[in-house]
Amino acid sequence: MPTLPTIEEEGKLSWLRLMWKYRLQFQSMASASIIFVGCGMRLAWSIFDTPAGKFLNNSNTHNLMMSWFIGVVLGAILAALFVQRVTKNVAYTSSGFLLIMAGILNLFLPQHFLAACYSSVSVGAAYGLTQVQALVTGSEVAHKSIRGMLLSCERIFLWVGVSVQVFYTRVWYNLEPLETQGYNMHHIDQLHGTAMAALGLGAVILALAHRLESPLLLLHQEREMAVGDTLKALHGQSTTELVRLREDCRQLHSARDWERFVDEPEEAVASWRRWARRVLPFFKVLLLRCFATLVVSLSYNRAFLVVSWHGLECDMNCLYWLAFSGLVGSICGAFIVDRQGRRKLCSLSLFTAGIMIVMVGGVFEHLESVKKTFHDINLHAIALLMLLFEVVVAGGVAVPALIYTAEAFSIAHKARCLAGILILEQMLQLGLLLAVFEHCITISVFFFTIGGLSFVGGVLVFLVMPETKQLTLYECLIKFKKVP
Numbered sequence: 001m002p003t004l005p006t007i008e009e010e011g012k013l014s015w016l017r018l019m020w021k022y023r024l025q026f027q028s029m030a031s032a033s034i035i036f037v038g039c040g041m042r043l044a045w046s047i048f049d050t051p052a053g054k055f056l057n058n059s060n061t062h063n064l065m066m067s068w069f070i071g072v073v074l075g076a077i078l079a080a081l082f083v084q085r086v087t088k089n090v091a092y093t094s095s096g097f098l099l100i101m102a103g104i105l106n107l108f109l110p111q112h113f114l115a116a117c118y119s120s121v122s123v124g125a126a127y128g129l130t131q132v133q134a135l136v137t138g139s140e141v142a143h144k145s146i147r148g149m150l151l152s153c154e155r156i157f158l159w160v161g162v163s164v165q166v167f168y169t170r171v172w173y174n175l176e177p178l179e180t181q182g183y184n185m186h187h188i189d190q191l192h193g194t195a196m197a198a199l200g201l202g203a204v205i206l207a208l209a210h211r212l213e214s215p216l217l218l219l220h221q222e223r224e225m226a227v228g229d230t231l232k233a234l235h236g237q238s239t240t241e242l243v244r245l246r247e248d249c250r251q252l253h254s255a256r257d258w259e260r261f262v263d264e265p266e267e268a269v270a271s272w273r274r275w276a277r278r279v280l281p282f283f284k285v286l287l288l289r290c291f292a293t294l295v296v297s298l299s300y301n302r303a304f305l306v307v308s309w310h311g312l313e314c315d316m317n318c319l320y321w322l323a324f325s326g327l328v329g330s331i332c333g334a335f336i337v338d339r340q341g342r343r344k345l346c347s348l349s350l351f352t353a354g355i356m357i358v359m360v361g362g363v364f365e366h367l368e369s370v371k372k373t374f375h376d377i378n379l380h381a382i383a384l385l386m387l388l389f390e391v392v393v394a395g396g397v398a399v400p401a402l403i404y405t406a407e408a409f410s411i412a413h414k415a416r417c418l419a420g421i422l423i424l425e426q427m428l429q430l431g432l433l434l435a436v437f438e439h440c441i442t443i444s445v446f447f448f449t450i451g452g453l454s455f456v457g458g459v460l461v462f463l464v465m466p467e468t469k470q471l472t473l474y475e476c477l478i479k480f481k482k483v484p
Contacts, residue, residue: 015149015335019146019149022142022143025150028141028212029134030206031089031092031203031204031206032203033153034202034203035099035199036131036134036157036158036161037158037161037164038126038200039123039124039127039161040160040161040163041162041195041196041199042068042120042123042124042165043127044162044164045165046064046067046068047297047298047301048319048322062437066430066433067121067124068123070124070430071121071122071125071127074121074128075095075128076131076132076420076423077128079129079415080132080419083415083419084136088137088207088214089211091129092133092203094129095127095130095200096201096202096203096207098123098126099122099123099197100196100197100200101122101200102119102126102200103194103197106193107193110188110190116189123196126200131418132418134153135151135405136214136406136418137213138150138406139151139473140215140411140473141215144471144472145470147406149334149337149338151402151403152337152399152403155330155334155398155402156331159326159327162323162326163323163326163327167323172188172191281481284404284460285401285404285405285408286421288404289401289402289405290428291401291450291453291454291457294428294453295389295393295398296326297429297432298432299441299446300446301322303364303443303447304318304319304383305319307382307383307386308383312380328394329396329398333345336395337399337469338470341467342400342403342467343400343461343465345400346461347458348458349392349393350396350461351454352392352396353397353450354452354453354455355451356385356388356389356392357447357450358447358451360386360447361451363382364442364444368443407476408477408480409480410477467479
């Protein structure tokens, strides 16, 4: 008797077939991805391609390097006010116009200090606004089998922007004759401004072209027919599957209060458990996000720059190797996280990264204690170890942390919680910048601190973070709200 045909399981589909099947879900992130590329280029301009090479290295230059992160804070505050209340295109088109404005400033005033500051703040605000909106919308439109890959677009395209910026900067200065550098009519920042304006225009066009909204937003607006049409367009499933997806949306939308996710305990302990369910998910995610931030900081970049000069024998800025490592790690993490899970990947990556960075810190501590120069030791292996560390953290920590951020909060509080985490992340970046400017911390202490946090974080992730692979958002919330 012939075997009856069966429905092919999601987990057995190849990556290409999954991406094609849910292509409209990836298209919904197209505008945000374009914005992330532009924001990555400006981030690279700020802390990879140091502005001290363009302006006098003084307090004003320090303010210029900090302006991108200040803009992110402003964008996150704006996102907390209206994300989940209006259509996603409000955030995406606004961010696109911010990129266009920043590009125009760089194009016409490439060497004007105030123009550079304003353009950095504009691009930072676009990033803060878009990241919150993309994580909210992306998590709500994504099928559970590809949610990790879809949300990883933020990391991937941010690193694409960083890589593009540092690579074309190196090519520009390699091809430009030495006697014309600084006197060329076509300033390199004009090319940067042109790219920013083009990316902003592309983001606006894509936002207007792809108008599919989150089913939860439509459900909140009581647009019942639009919910069914959107689910059918996004998932393309059978009638039975559409009914199940609609029920999942209703279940998640109705559970707007934190206290509905677990059974109520006795009155004597209800209060502290209620507050624990509100606070613990926030701090769990914040810990991972802040650790991933340490690797994309000026402190780490300058340490690698010194090592690359002597270890990789670079004749100029070699940070494009660091950018390529972050991009490779993010791509690898995006393909792994939905198959192998978030918790196992993140925990193993933290332990591995801790071992590597402690080894690097030990070398720097030795150099500082015996007062040797960098020429007295072979730093080639240390440079490669730092690149490998970047790959591991970018793919094994930053990607799961971003996905956990989109899964940990209910829809009633998600935008505000995401904005709060992003703001605190930028506060850490600003603190690290000030520490570098004031020479408050040595490289070895910085690396040993990262190593200690790696081991502590690995244990905490293994013990307290839930595994959310192949779970619906409602099931993720139930796991996050459980209190030991």
